[in-house]
Amino acid sequence: MELAVFVAGAIVCLLGAVGVITSENPVHSALSLVGTLIGVAVLFIAQDAEFLAAVQVIVYAGAIVVLFLFVIMLIGVDRSEDVQVEPLSAQRAAAAVLGLVLAVGLVTIVSLGSVTGTPGTADVADVAASNTEAIGRVLFTEHLLAFEITSVLLVIAVVGAVALARYRDAAFVDAEHPGDEIPEPVVEAETAEVSQ
Amino acid sequence: MLTQVTPVDTPAVEYSALLPVLLMLGGAVLLMTLGALLPRRRHTWWHATFTVFTALASAAAWWPLWFRARDDGALRVVADAYRVDGLTVLLGMVICAGVILTALLAHGYLRRERLEGPEPYVLLLLSAAGGQFMLGANDLLVLFIALEILSIAVYVLAGIHVRRARSGEAAFKYLILGALASAVLLYGIALVYGATGTTNLTGIQAFLSSNLLTNNLLLLAGVAMILGGLGFKVAAAPFHAWAPDVYEGSPSPVVAYMASGVKVAGFAALVRVFVVALSTYRTDWQPVVYVVAVLTLLVGSILSVQQTNVKRLLAYSSISHAGFMLVGIQAATSEGVQALAFYLATYTFTVAGSFGVATIVGRRGDNAHQLSDYQGLGKRAPLVAFAFLVFLLAQAGVPFTSGFLAKFYVLGAAVDARSFWLALVAMLSSVISAYAYLKVVLAMYGEDPDDDATGVTVPVGARIALVVSVAATLGFGLVPAPLTDTAHTAVASMVDPAPEQPAMAFPTGG
Numbered sequence: 001m002e003l004a005v006f007v008a009g010a011i012v013c014l015l016g017a018v019g020v021i022t023s024e025n026p027v028h029s030a031l032s033l034v035g036t037l038i039g040v041a042v043l044f045i046a047q048d049a050e051f052l053a054a055v056q057v058i059v060y061a062g063a064i065v066v067l068f069l070f071v072i073m074l075i076g077v078d079r080s081e082d083v084q085v086e087p088l089s090a091q092r093a094a095a096a097v098l099g100l101v102l103a104v105g106l107v108t109i110v111s112l113g114s115v116t117g118t119p120g121t122a123d124v125a126d127v128a129a130s131n132t133e134a135i136g137r138v139l140f141t142e143h144l145l146a147f148e149i150t151s152v153l154l155v156i157a158v159v160g161a162v163a164l165a166r167y168r169d170a171a172f173v174d175a176e177h178p179g180d181e182i183p184e185p186v187v188e189a190e191t192a193e194v195s196q
Numbered sequence: 197m198l199t200q201v202t203p204v205d206t207p208a209v210e211y212s213a214l215l216p217v218l219l220m221l222g223g224a225v226l227l228m229t230l231g232a233l234l235p236r237r238r239h240t241w242w243h244a245t246f247t248v249f250t251a252l253a254s255a256a257a258w259w260p261l262w263f264r265a266r267d268d269g270a271l272r273v274v275a276d277a278y279r280v281d282g283l284t285v286l287l288g289m290v291i292c293a294g295v296i297l298t299a300l301l302a303h304g305y306l307r308r309e310r311l312e313g314p315e316p317y318v319l320l321l322l323s324a325a326g327g328q329f330m331l332g333a334n335d336l337l338v339l340f341i342a343l344e345i346l347s348i349a350v351y352v353l354a355g356i357h358v359r360r361a362r363s364g365e366a367a368f369k370y371l372i373l374g375a376l377a378s379a380v381l382l383y384g385i386a387l388v389y390g391a392t393g394t395t396n397l398t399g400i401q402a403f404l405s406s407n408l409l410t411n412n413l414l415l416l417a418g419v420a421m422i423l424g425g426l427g428f429k430v431a432a433a434p435f436h437a438w439a440p441d442v443y444e445g446s447p448s449p450v451v452a453y454m455a456s457g458v459k460v461a462g463f464a465a466l467v468r469v470f471v472v473a474l475s476t477y478r479t480d481w482q483p484v485v486y487v488v489a490v491l492t493l494l495v496g497s498i499l500s501v502q503q504t505n506v507k508r509l510l511a512y513s514s515i516s517h518a519g520f521m522l523v524g525i526q527a528a529t530s531e532g533v534q535a536l537a538f539y540l541a542t543y544t545f546t547v548a549g550s551f552g553v554a555t556i557v558g559r560r561g562d563n564a565h566q567l568s569d570y571q572g573l574g575k576r577a578p579l580v581a582f583a584f585l586v587f588l589l590a591q592a593g594v595p596f597t598s599g600f601l602a603k604f605y606v607l608g609a610a611v612d613a614r615s616f617w618l619a620l621v622a623m624l625s626s627v628i629s630a631y632a633y634l635k636v637v638l639a640m641y642g643e644d645p646d647d648d649a650t651g652v653t654v655p656v657g658a659r660i661a662l663v664v665s666v667a668a669t670l671g672f673g674l675v676p677a678p679l680t681d682t683a684h685t686a687v688a689s690m691v692d693p694a695p696e697q698p699a700m701a702f703p704t705g706g
Contacts, residue, residue: 106417110387113413117393117403140204145277146337149329152221152345156322159228160352163315 005046013039030068037061051132207275213264214273216257216288217328223250224321231314238312244303244657247317248296251324255292258285265689276396277335282686283537284332287464290541291331294456295324297548297661301449301555304655308560309357309447316356320453323349327461336385336395339465343381343429346461347374350454354446360562366445373438374428381425387418397473404476419481422469423488430462432522433491436515440499443511444565448558451507452551455514456544463521463540471528472690478528485526490621493519497625500632507554507565509632510547513591516629517543523622524606527613530687535605537683542598542672546590549665553584556652570636572645577652581640583662588637590669592630598672605680 012035019032037060044053086092139147211218227246262285265271270281298320306312326345333339351374355367389395391414392403409415428435443451470481496516503509517539524536557573557580558564574581590599603626610619654662672679 109413109417112411113391113417114411115390115414116407116409116411117389117391137204140206142275143277143335143337144207144209145274146335146341149326149338149341149345152322152325153341153348155225155228156319156345156349156352159315159318159322160349163313163319163352163356164358166313166315166358 002046005042009039009042009046011039012036012042026072027069030065030072033068034061034065037065049131051130051135210271210273213261213271213280214278216254216261216292217325219254219257220250220321220325220328223247223253224318224325227314227321228318231318236313239307240312241303243312243314243317244299247299247321250321251292251295251299254324254328255289258288258292261285266685269689269691272334272398276398277338278329278332279334280332282682282689283464283467283533284328286537286682286686287331287460287540288328290460290544291324291327291457294453294460294544294548295320297456297545297552297665298449298453300657300661301452301548301552302447303657305447305449305555305562305658307655309359309562311357316353319349319353319356323347323353323453324457327457330461331464333465333468334397336388336397336400336469339468340378340382340385343461343465344378346458347378347429350450350458353450353453354442356450357447357562360445362445363447363562364445366442369438370442370446377425377428377435380421380428384418384421384423384425387414387421389418391415391418397468401473401475404474415477416480419470419474419477420484423481423484426462426466426469427488430459430466430518430521431515432488432518433495433515434488436492436495436518439515440503440508440511443514444505444507448507448551448555448562451511452548452555455510455547455551459514459518459521460540460544463525463536466525467533467536470525471533475528482526482528485522486615486618489519489522489526489618491519492516492522493622493625497629497632500629501635503632504567505565506557506567506570506636507551509636510550510554513629513632514547516625517547517591519625520603520606520622523610523615523618526615526618527609529609529613531612532606532609533690534680534683534687535602535609537686538605538676538679539602541679541683542590542602542669545665545668545672546587546599549583549662549669550587550591552658552661552665553580553587556580556654556658559652567635567639570639571643572640573652574641576645576650577654580652580654580662583666584640585637586666586669588633590673592633593626596670596673598669598676601673601676 016032016035016037016039019035020029023029023032037056041053041056041061044050044056223246227243227250230246231243261271261280262282265281265285270279272279299317302316302320306316323346326342326347326349329342330339330346333342351367351371354370355364357363385395388400391409391412392400394400394403404415424435428438431439443454446454470485474481493516496512496514496519500509500512500516503512521536521539521543524532524539526532527535554565555562556577557569559569573584586597590597593600593603603622607619607622610616610622
């Protein structure tokens, strides 16, 4: 039974992932992503991690993909992109072969290898305790530092978005003649305010 | 319901040991807030000044920790997830130096390119905080998240020149490939967790030294993937392909940080995972690192020879330097780690200075990086050319510069560890890349400038950065003893004094 659930979840995951990179329309890519995320949620349930599965569906499949779709619609890239460009000849074939080698190697290793580590104590200690409680305990004890510094990533996301979204007032400096020398502009008054 | 709640026994957080990193984070958040509140003016000094002083404060906060780590052994904080020992302190200060040099270079650059604003400095400080978390990470999860903090901020910085298409291209390439490398690293961490049952590096070391695994396939696959993920960050071959494109396209001051701060954090992580935690599996990973080091040395030096773009040339040269640093890892001895620490500390100044010169010569638009743009620089701007000469000679490993001693110590450690062929390949690659550096020197001094070539303007910040870098490059080359002693003490303090902990198994000599 567990194997059947795993296989079903894995197939959904992989099909979604393939769909993300092969769809010519970004909207289709975003929708394929939902398949991958739901598949991961199924795998979480197969591992008795109900809390993670719920979070996966609510946050990722729900909120984040909707946000993706919003952005795709807002900046107007909801049209087909040409994904057939191949800057290096035969790079797709090479990537496919190398990817296959890596996949076969990993599958072999994981099926021949065995889990030698002792299981974590978080869920063993109290079988009756809920999944959510166990995760909460681990986050605030063993992995407190990792949990706390994750917040820095959120700050970077905000600052990074602001940094990349501003300064668009002037023309590209290398769009027309890459490598050409750019003429020195007229020096502006020292106190000139930056136009917001 | 409330009666059923049992309190969670949260670990104690020793803030004094985390102070240097918290200062970086606090400085970044304060700068962000002030930057939003104060009116935005052109040509303002305080963003860069604030960043420099934040980094200085962080370096000053490392200082008392040095004595605590030296006298009382490593401090383990927040449930043993972070470790402050001599190596953390020394490399933490090196990252501060990298931030200071980058901020000084960035000021003139952002002004010239009309990109002024607090955001680049905020991202720089946040990235440096991530790097400092990574230096002391004693848990693979902390290491991974710190690496993400370090990298994601740098992805944005690579694309900060939004009006330059190549900057965006560099950011995109770095982001996609970096995300793949992170995924590989994370999968490796998962496999190692499966094999050892813990993500704590001290726990992994203890588990591996007290258990003989009958089936170590998971562990070996995990270790290989961790090597791949970290190898990407330090631009080791065959995970180096991103470096030339990203270095060429990214804003030059950002490249100075990529080649100094990011490399320092990446190598510190390699030391913690491979040399310390996996010390019992040394015979398994040493041959792999051997091959990676040889590839990195040869790819970096051979491909640097035919470059005509100075930033690409420096990118390949930095790959070759990563090879030298890997030689120190491959030795897996305390001498190797000491040599690596010396190498990282001195290379930070040399490479930041080199990309500082590239920043200045690059002109508005950051595009003048061809060898022909350096033609006659010795006459157009004698001081800048002299500084670049010093940096190039140091990278080539000429005596009386820090680069010579750095290579000398690494090779000494390799010979002590009986890796004679590796040392030979390293010396050979040094000779090959010397040819590439000479091409730049010849362009600067051997050719007359074009008639219409103008002098270069050196902003005040860049001037300070170049003077500091030249002083450090020559100073550590002439008087290396303080830094070598520091590196020695730093590595000595990495060994746990507590008897119940297995001591770090460094072999002595051959």
